[in-house]
Amino acid sequence: MNRLGLLALQILVGLAGFAVWHVLTVYPVLGAPKQIQFFFSTPVAVLARTWAEMTNPEIWGHLWITLQETVLAFVTGAAGGIAFGFLFARNALLAAVFDPYIKAANALPRVVLAPIFALWFGLGIWSKVALGFTLVFFIVFFNVYQGVREVSPVVLNNARMLGMNERGLLRHVYWPSALTWMFSSLHTAVGFALVGAVVGEYLGSSAGLGYKIHEAESVFDVTGVFAGMLILTVFVIVIDTVVTLIENRLLVWRPQASGGPG
Amino acid sequence: MSQQGFAEGRKGGRKDGRGVRLVGGTAVARDATAVRLDGVAIAFSLKGGERYVAVEGIDLGVMPGEFVAVVGPTGSGKSTLLNAAAGLLKPAAGQVAVFDAALTGLNGRAGYLFQADALMPWKTALDNVAVALEPQGVPRREALSRARDWLARVGLSAFVDRYPHMLSGGQRKRVALAQMLIRDPEILLMDEPFGPLDAQTRQIMGNLLLELWAANRKAVMFVTHDLEEAIALADRVIVLSAGPAARIVGAYPVPLPRPRDISEIRLEPLFHALYKEIWACLRVEVSRAYASGPA
Numbered sequence: 001m002n003r004l005g006l007l008a009l010q011i012l013v014g015l016a017g018f019a020v021w022h023v024l025t026v027y028p029v030l031g032a033p034k035q036i037q038f039f040f041s042t043p044v045a046v047l048a049r050t051w052a053e054m055t056n057p058e059i060w061g062h063l064w065i066t067l068q069e070t071v072l073a074f075v076t077g078a079a080g081g082i083a084f085g086f087l088f089a090r091n092a093l094l095a096a097v098f099d100p101y102i103k104a105a106n107a108l109p110r111v112v113l114a115p116i117f118a119l120w121f122g123l124g125i126w127s128k129v130a131l132g133f134t135l136v137f138f139i140v141f142f143n144v145y146q147g148v149r150e151v152s153p154v155v156l157n158n159a160r161m162l163g164m165n166e167r168g169l170l171r172h173v174y175w176p177s178a179l180t181w182m183f184s185s186l187h188t189a190v191g192f193a194l195v196g197a198v199v200g201e202y203l204g205s206s207a208g209l210g211y212k213i214h215e216a217e218s219v220f221d222v223t224g225v226f227a228g229m230l231i232l233t234v235f236v237i238v239i240d241t242v243v244t245l246i247e248n249r250l251l252v253w254r255p256q257a258s259g260g261p262g
Numbered sequence: 263m264s265q266q267g268f269a270e271g272r273k274g275g276r277k278d279g280r281g282v283r284l285v286g287g288t289a290v291a292r293d294a295t296a297v298r299l300d301g302v303a304i305a306f307s308l309k310g311g312e313r314y315v316a317v318e319g320i321d322l323g324v325m326p327g328e329f330v331a332v333v334g335p336t337g338s339g340k341s342t343l344l345n346a347a348a349g350l351l352k353p354a355a356g357q358v359a360v361f362d363a364a365l366t367g368l369n370g371r372a373g374y375l376f377q378a379d380a381l382m383p384w385k386t387a388l389d390n391v392a393v394a395l396e397p398q399g400v401p402r403r404e405a406l407s408r409a410r411d412w413l414a415r416v417g418l419s420a421f422v423d424r425y426p427h428m429l430s431g432g433q434r435k436r437v438a439l440a441q442m443l444i445r446d447p448e449i450l451l452m453d454e455p456f457g458p459l460d461a462q463t464r465q466i467m468g469n470l471l472l473e474l475w476a477a478n479r480k481a482v483m484f485v486t487h488d489l490e491e492a493i494a495l496a497d498r499v500i501v502l503s504a505g506p507a508a509r510i511v512g513a514y515p516v517p518l519p520r521p522r523d524i525s526e527i528r529l530e531p532l533f534h535a536l537y538k539e540i541w542a543c544l545r546v547e548v549s550r551a552y553a554s555g556p557a
Contacts, residue, residue, distance in 0.1 A: 158374065159382070163394075163445070172382060172393055
């Protein structure tokens with residue numbers, strides 16, 4: 001299958017989905033269209049609303065807020081995860097002592113923290129950043145921990161035989177190995193940063209994409225909810241593409257075929 | 263037997279007339295072995311508190327400029343011996359001496375060529391070689407130019423910017439060889455370095471190794487399970503018994519003339535005679551190794 005053919009099929013699937021949605025909501029197949037539309041809206045209305053939203057400068061303000069929260073949550077979470085991942089992987093006692101607490105903290109569904117964070121950090125962006133942080137931190141932490149612990153012993157011994165001291169090993173062996181593992185979870189981590197931001201906004205805020213969707217939902221504006229979801233999807237795809245570009249740039253040494261660890 | 267073998271080997275080493283290593287240096291340095299194992303035993307503790315003795319009572323010395331090959335059946339602790347000489351393993355008994363100084367910690371005067379891929383996969387061939395100079399404090403610019411030089415010597419000028427996964431197995435070994443040799447270590451430890459390669463590549467790599475070694479003779483301890491390779495490369499072949507508690511059961515000088523061509527030298531009558539003689543010793547151990555457990 002060539003690229004164009006594949007693309008055509010992919011577009012066809014999308015169009016078919018929209019067609020089914022359109023037929024079921026515009027024609028009286030399942031019941032009175034007016035009633036059905038209250039629950040499911042129509043694809044044309046959703047697309048029209050999405051277009052209207054996208055051309056309205058107001059949405060860019062919301063997107064900017066969500067983007068800020070996502071990036072901040074990712075950066076702080078990744079930095080914390082890397083620092084603690086390294087610390088625990090290089091210090092067995094510390095890892096052993098904190099092990100049950102790390103596991104317990106990771107087992108807690110983070111959404112329940114949202115109200116606490118709203119209380120602590122207010123309804124601005126920081127409560128969302130905090131929620132995203134708790135999600136990103138553990139993903140990066142576990143991957144870095146694993147990455148440092150599972151450095152190939154042969155590569156490590158070779159580096160030691162080359163005369164590297166602890167600092168050299170950290171720089172040339174442990175760090176790149178940990179980064180690999182971190183980047184293999186980059187998509188997940190960025191995804192979770194976004195989840196933290198949107199869920200946080202949804203639960204209490206005055207700006208951002210989550211707020212937009214919540215606002216539409218509270219007045220039973222299904223078209224608005226779907227339009228918000230569509231914008232969110234496009235937003236996620238754009239961010240994911242950027243992440244892929246960064247990943248390809250940084251992991252140029254990795255074989256193409258394998259997806260890497262994790 | 264092993265002591266005798268050691269003496270024999272030294273004689274053998276001198277017989278082929280290498281005056282080079284005797285020139286210069288103090289009287290002490292001249293007679294110092296580059297690396298010497300004295301009554302070395304290495305044991306591992308297994309699960310459940312059991313002790314597995316890999317090698318025992320090993321006396322082995324390698325002179326500066328001497329190429330010693332260690333052969334033995336699988337599981338005879340050949341690599342273990344090498345790791346002891348490298349300081350990666352601490353012997354349970356006996357002593358390792360490097361130029362007559364007791365070895366503590368890692369052997370900083372040795373380079374090690376591993377059987378498995380040991381290159382840093384996140385560095386290009388050039389960076390992998392250049393980084394070997396970093397611990398010596400060589401400025402990066404100079405390190406890069408010397409690394410380029412070494413990659414040219416192992417025939418990889420066109421591949422300096424490749425990452426290890428873009429190189430073939432033989433090319434990766436060439437990079438590893440350059441990485442080891444650029445530091446100019448006085449002792450070369452090699453653990454079946456060409457084991458994973460195909461037969462032709464092995465011969466090419468063997469010739470490359472001999473060529474580089476001839477230009478700058480170091481003490482070499484070369485572990486292999488391939489007797490042909492051992493005879494073709496070495497000045498002296500040491501035979502280890504089957505494990506556990508493997509010992510040295512034979513030491514044979516190889517008076518084949520140098521320079522050697524690995525693919526040609528196998529055709530010489532003397533090579534055959536040596537092969538027959540050493541194989542007679544080795545085959546006993548190989549069959550014992552197979553008898554004591556499934557391979």
